[in-house]
Amino acid sequence: MAIAVAFSASSLPTCTVLPLQGLPGILGSPRPLQWTKKERRCRRKIGFTVTAKFDLKPPPYSLNSLEPHMSQETLEYHWGKHHRGYVENLNKQIVGTELDGMSLEDIIIVSYNKGDLLPTFNNAGQIWNHDFFWESMKPGGGGKPDGDLLELIERDFGSFEKFVEEFKSAAATQFGSGWAWLAYKANRLEVGNAVNPRPSDEDKKLVIVKSPNAVNPLVWDYSPLLTIDVWEHAYYLDFQNRRPDYISIFIEKLVSWEAVSSRLEIAKARAAEREREEERKKKEEDDKMAGGETAEVYLDNDTDDSEVE
Ligand SMILES: [Fe+2]
Secondary structure, X not given: OEEEEEEOOOOOOOOOOOOEOOXXXXXXXXXXXXXXXXXXXXXXXXXXXXXXXXXOOOOOOOOOOOOOOOOHHHHHHHHHHXXXXXXXXXXXXXXXXXXXXXXXXXXXXXXHHHXXXXXXXXXXXXXXXXXXXXXXXXXXXXXXXXXXXXXXXXXXXXXXXXXXXXXXXXXXXXXXXXXXXXXXXXOOOOOOOOOOOOOOOOOOEEEEEEEEOOOOHHHHOOEEEEEEEOOHHHOHHHHOXXXXXXXXXXXXXXXXXXXXXXXXXXXXXXXHHHHHHHHXXXXXXXXXXXXXXXXXXXXXXXXXXXXXX
């Protein structure tokens, strides 16, 4: 995200302090844009407003390098026009609103609004989803994962082949426009901004989910690991209406399992950090309760003493 500064005064200010940009990280804890005290003072002094502009992030490879499996023409339309449109629309929508300056992840969570979507949700979700989609692929991709990722896939789906079957089925049966996902579910049944659609006592497992339009698993507090775009604009130039063929090529020739593996490591670390934080809070509450009981006993003892006197 780039920061643009719009000055209300005609002359350039002498104060040049700019805000620290939020460091959202595609799977880390999103951190909104923060101002230091000095920066806030400076902002008031020179009277400018800050607008945070999101950039159109390019795929991590050239537009022709996924050929022959995904054509340059598809990338030119899909990234160069559709993805660009989402970025331009969001930048217009957030100017002057409370969303201006938030990380993309925060905008998604806030504007999801418990499923009663605010206007910015669709564009913010589509920017995030497309960034994630481009990074889910690589030239010479496909094949089979290894290491911890393969172990978890085999544990949670029975085998890699069974996982592929379920993922393909989810992507093929998403009615209309949307996405299919492999995600790491860390059993957060209480989600602040959404009703978790799959509450379960099973913990720390991989799940396959599909989502309509711009919705993604962030709104359920899952950690996305892999996605495929099943909007028609993703495949129509190369495959026309043959969505199942596009899905097969994606899995067999395009998926970057290295990207999925590194996302899994981040998701596991995030879940472990949350567990430690929750344990720390629980201990604090327990200690507070224990302290309260002690005080009560002390007061009771006082009363007893006075009665004795
Ligand atoms: Fe798309």
